[in-house]
Amino acid sequence: MNPRYTVAVRELCEFAAKQGDLDLRFTPAPSALEGMAGHALVAARRGPGYQTELSLQGDHGALRVRGRADGYDPARQRLEEVKTHKGRLDRQPPSHRQLHWAQAKVYGWLLCRQQDLAALDIALVYLDIGSQQETVFTERCSAGELRQHFEQQCERFLAWAEQQLAHRGARDAALQALAFPFDGFRAGQRPLAEAVYKAANAGRCLLAQAPTGIGKTLGTLFPLLKAAPGAKLDKLFFLAAKTSGRQLALDALERLAVGPLRVLELVARDKACEHPDKACHGESCPLARGFYDRLPAARAAALAPSAERLVLHRARVRDVALQHDVCPYYLSQELARWADVVVGDYNYYFDLGALLHGLAQANLWRVGLLVDEAHNLVERGRRMYSAELRPDTLAEARRSVTAQTVPALKKALDKLRRCWAALDRDQSLPYQVHAAFPAPLRAALQLACATIGEHDAEHPQTQDAALRAFHFEALQLLRLAELLDTHSLLDVTRPPAGAGAHRAAPSTLCIRNLVPAPFLAPRLAAAHTSTLFSATLQPRLYYADLLGLPADHAVIDVASPFQPGQLRVEIARHISTRYRHRAASLDPIVALIAREFEARPGNYLAFFSSYDYLEQVADRLAARHPQLPSWRQSRRMPEAERQRFLARFTDTGQGIGFAVLGGAFSEGIDLPGRRLIGAFLSTLGLPQVNPVNEQIRARMQAMFGAGDDYTYLYPGLQKVVQAAGRVIRTPDDRGVVHLIDDRYARREVQALLPAWWMLTPSQRLPAKTYPFG
Template sequence: MSYVVAVRALCEFTAKQGDLDLRFTPAPSSQEGIEGHQLVAARRGPGYEAELSLQGAHKGLSVRGRADGYDPVTKRLEEVKTFKGRLDTQPDSHRQLHWAQLKVYGALLCQRSGLAELELALVYFNVGSQQETVLTQRCGAVELQQHFELLCERFLAWAGQELEHRAARDAALTALQFPFDGFREGQRVLAEAVYRAAASGQCLLAQAPTGIGKTVGTLFPLLKAAPAQQLDKIFFLAAKTSGRQLALDALQRIAARPLRVLELVARDKACEHPDKACHGQSCPLAAGFYDRLPAARRAAVAQAAPLNQARLRELALEHQVCPYYLSQEMVRWSDVVVGDYNYYFDVTALLHGFTSVNQWKVGLLVDEAHNLVERGRKMYSAELQPAGLAAARKSPAAGTSTALKKALDKVHRAWNALNKAQQPDYQVYDSFPDKLLLALQQCCSAITEHLAEHPTQVDAALQGFYFEALHLVRMAELLDRHSMVDMGRQPGIKGAVLSVRNLVPAPFLRPRFEACGTSTLFSATLQPPHYFSDLLGLPASHRGLEVASPFSAEQLRVRVAGHISTRYQRRAASLAPITALMAEQFKQQPGNYLAFFSSYDYLQQVALQFMQDHPEIPLWQQSRRMAEAEQQQFLARFTDHSRGIGFAVLGGSFAEGIDLPGRRLIGAFVATLGLPQINPVNEQIRLRMQALFGAGYDYTYLYPGLQKVVQAAGRVIRGSSDRGVVHLIDDRFARAEVQALLPGWWKLS
């Protein structure tokens, strides 16, 4: 069995040395890169071969890749690198890596075609000016083969180790046993469906009730399927920290060595020196990073325990390398990666990029998948804030650069013209305003040139606006029916906010699902399934699963308070009856309860009324922007022996992803349908959803609202011995169309 490695991965492993150098250098977007490569190829003569697939071998190491272009007449092989700004600011280490890659491609081409020599050309293409800078070398086949073999020799020991690891990993996973005495009711059904989806290379949308062990019930079968399906990696993606921790805990229990597990965290949480720039002259963990990386990498793969955030940090500091960039390196050598949605689904997602470049076969698990609709929308939305532009215009750079000031002022004028022309506070545009788009494009080019000429200068205001503007321009250029352009004035903000607002993330997410070997999206609230398949862009061949609840109606009493309306205009009248209902339930059955409300304001109004009417009953409240320690204190109030009511916001951090089994929680009050607020933005979304799917109100208001209700109510029954009560407080809960979206095992009274 040979070890397969991509040309780029081989060169990055063997040819990188010196400092980690991430001083700001403007980079083309992936689309700009593709267009740049296409333009260079179009300029070449007839017979030019673009995207040339090459492969070769050395001592059991199989190397493959795709060279950018080859002219068989002149025998010239090209590697095209797109860039922005000035080429002379490129670090030497980057140039060395580019030559290393091109020489490997040259060796592979000489092997394939029996060539005695080649002209190698590094083509640097400026996406702004569309000018080419070409660097050439003429190399003989013997020289290129020696270079190829040298890099392969450096990699062979590691490749052999990795082959041994893969064989041991697959043997261990084939023999893997379920980590508990037996499956919970419903858990086996879920596990079998995940296994079948992996075996057939399909996408699975699985609704399974809270409390059956979905994390173990999805990880175990996918791990079990990995050897036979030749999965290179499993990505477990979660919306929240709690979801990642559940996965890490499950993996610790399911599988021992030699499975390699890695947790990815955000850069701001992993950075040891946030006051320093990412290059060797500033940060001590960047200096000599690639020289110390091999030892850190060897130590990392030798770990018995999962490389969670704490362990990875400890290991990185032992070797004096950056924890964040060590974690990125270890993605290549890990079997299971646990991280946030954005690592695979975002515009420039790390995991998706690695998957494409290395041609990995990946198994994807998406936890609490109902969250992916809103998170996906945010990833592909962009806005221009007046404060950001104002700060950029006052930045030190704008004060010293005439060209920069002129470009920023042009954006300001175009934006002001829109502001003045807009009569209502909120307006939707048929397309992105042309003059503003041109001004933003020109401004981005000016900032690109400035930052390229001053790579060591840190100007946070300018860079912040630059990234905001780049993303907005990118989304404006991709504008279609899946998004809309709007502009609105907001309280406390001078000037209007311009947005490209994504409404249907499906066109952006669909290619990510197609790039997987198999994928499973799971949650307790995926009703109705067509809503999620429409908005997330699931493959037409995807399978659906609804796991029957293992819980009985006798375990959970669900009562509808149809005499109370929580509509905004009737809230004042609702306070007294809500507090009376809650107090009556508490007196009948003292214990711990959660009460959910549609907003902090409503929560505080009911809490104040409750404290006045029933001061003898303990209560504690969720507050805005709670720190993690404060959230833990809130949850710590729920013990087996405590009594009281925790007031929380529906859709917030206490409405899903928390586990309070047994006597820690015996009931919940949901004083809202959870419907999004009726406002101009949501009404425009409703119109678009009606046009696209014929279900404007349902897609905009009803389905998202009731998903939050079911998630919140799901905190009550967590196990087979739990008993509890849920009060649904609003007259609309009595409607047939609303009850049809609630769990079928609930018996409402």
């Protein structure tokens, strides 16, 4: 039989050989860089004929198994599976060792078959990253024994592979026959869909700017699904910055109603965990105990077609998981291997340890990416590749019961505090950037992490929240310290001394990513095709530079379906919202809001640069015009309050909703028709001038020659356009946008506003030089 299903060695063994408990005790594994360095060290210790990264493959019935073996010594006829680790090896769960042997023996048979060997030494090589010492377990196996093991693993997987083949055939046939779910495309939706389809077939990256209200979610999902069979795509990943974006994608996929299509929603661990007070291992959590023994039945139940289509929402995954007594969060991670479309947050693909990217690389999947509201990826990318260690986190860890009762922990944490204090003593400025991570502090941080890891391994039942929080922050910082380069900086911030204090408080350490492109570019390159889309991707070069788009990426700027007559744009040239003019701006802004509302009663959003500014204007409006209804966004507004805020915007409602620019109500909300007829933007949205942003400006100038633009102007105007885009959502909408600041009249600012707004020459002032303070 010709092989028709290809599976990676690791995937095969994880499916067929994993047994027992889910065991994720907090014993941190080496980082990717440490792992690569460890493999290189092992190879360097071997003889001159030692071979690394051997590409191997073999067939069993309809199954083709392939992978890369870590190392082979032809002189000794020994194949090695190399694993790096931290901490004592005798604490390794038996199920981990069992999986490693299964992988090594599969590679062993593939090598015997390729080189016609009668027998082979199979070795598990465990390298301790800290001591650099090897522990080697060796087993002599005949080719017959290895073949029997290989066939056993394949037989366990083969029935599943046959189901997958049947599913893939039915899926592709359904996608080829897929029809657009409406009578026709909206204006602008067809050119967007055509561009996505062409990019998928050509295997290219597409940057797509398309106006709000044309249906970008369906306009990108539909063509990528249509292209999947011809482009031989294994998976589609729809990545969103916010819950609202994920829900729009799930709704669109429900609308498309592709019967055989498996759609999975991934949610954060804290939203899916049934026992947040327990650790992820069988001795603590009942849903981890025997997880891999019950997983096959849970997996089969989750993926069994039960209706015309299968959408694995969070609630459905939870129901199946609890029916089979397995963890919902880790069941969803297992189901990601078998879903056709996965809908989740950006971090599931772009984060350093991203699940979806890791699975795609391990299984050589051909992936299509859709990145929703891609303008958010700049700041989200910066946050993903940044880490911070706060003094209060260390202080709480030192005060914890565990640290106070375990001498080794107390000693390690005290040493770290002394090194940190020494760094503070040498720093006279409140904010300082360091060219490299201070060596004594880094060594103390590594020692503290290793000591905590050892203690956690010895006491798996211990649940010390303060120690765990510190450990997590410290590990993140150390991980990014390995990758520190011109794309990021290490800064130390000391708050000023309080009243009566003799010295400033302890500092905060931060590795701050400024340019996410070096991290994002390999992820985009790993996908067969990717489309990054948003209503605000202007100027293109800014996003290409900061997101790491490939040099040959395609671009489409979809013309707006809206007419200039739908939106009246007014510039309040007589008002300055600069910080130094803020007090003087309150009365003119209140008068403008009241005048517009009196002329055209209805629902409006008023955006401000800060909560303080918002409160000042809202209070002044309430005092001067008490008859005018208003409601306000609050700091850290809970989800229920956000829903009540939006519920005030009805077709018959009237009033002013006060919100912060860049917050929850600036994008991702849809208030068509009379639900929203206007917006006031009392800011340009420019980031504050502060030491951090000035460091970003200097780096942007050095790397791209556009320090002020890349740091202040472009990010600010992007938020403005997003917020203003809430007003006109359909071809029937009519509304007004008031741009409140004299700087909106400048040509260089108006060049970044949507062309269809058609501002008149009388609203412009001559261009001026930056900055815009």
